[in-house]
Amino acid sequence: MDTTLIRQVLMDALSLQDVLVTGDGSHFQVIAIGEIFAGMSRVKQQQTIYAPLMEYISDNRIHALSIKVYTPAEWARDRKLNGL
Secondary structure (H helix, E strand, O other): OOHHHHHHHHHHHOOOOEEEEEEEOOEEEEEEEOHHHOOOOHHHHHHHHHHHHHHHHHOOOOOEEEEEEEOHHHHHHHHHHOOO
């Protein structure tokens, strides 16, 4: 599975500002940034990311997925705090 494909699937399916995907083989890390996450519970945020990727998870092209989600304001604050 390719990180570019995962990014494209998420960008096409969800109203996101940006998606960063790293990983190799079948283990991936996703950082998703979008207003869509404002006011959502952590569980609902995770479900929102999993939903468009279920085809790839169910056929094991994605074996492990680590997800972090941010609103644009949270992402700006987090990047500033981490010096990025």
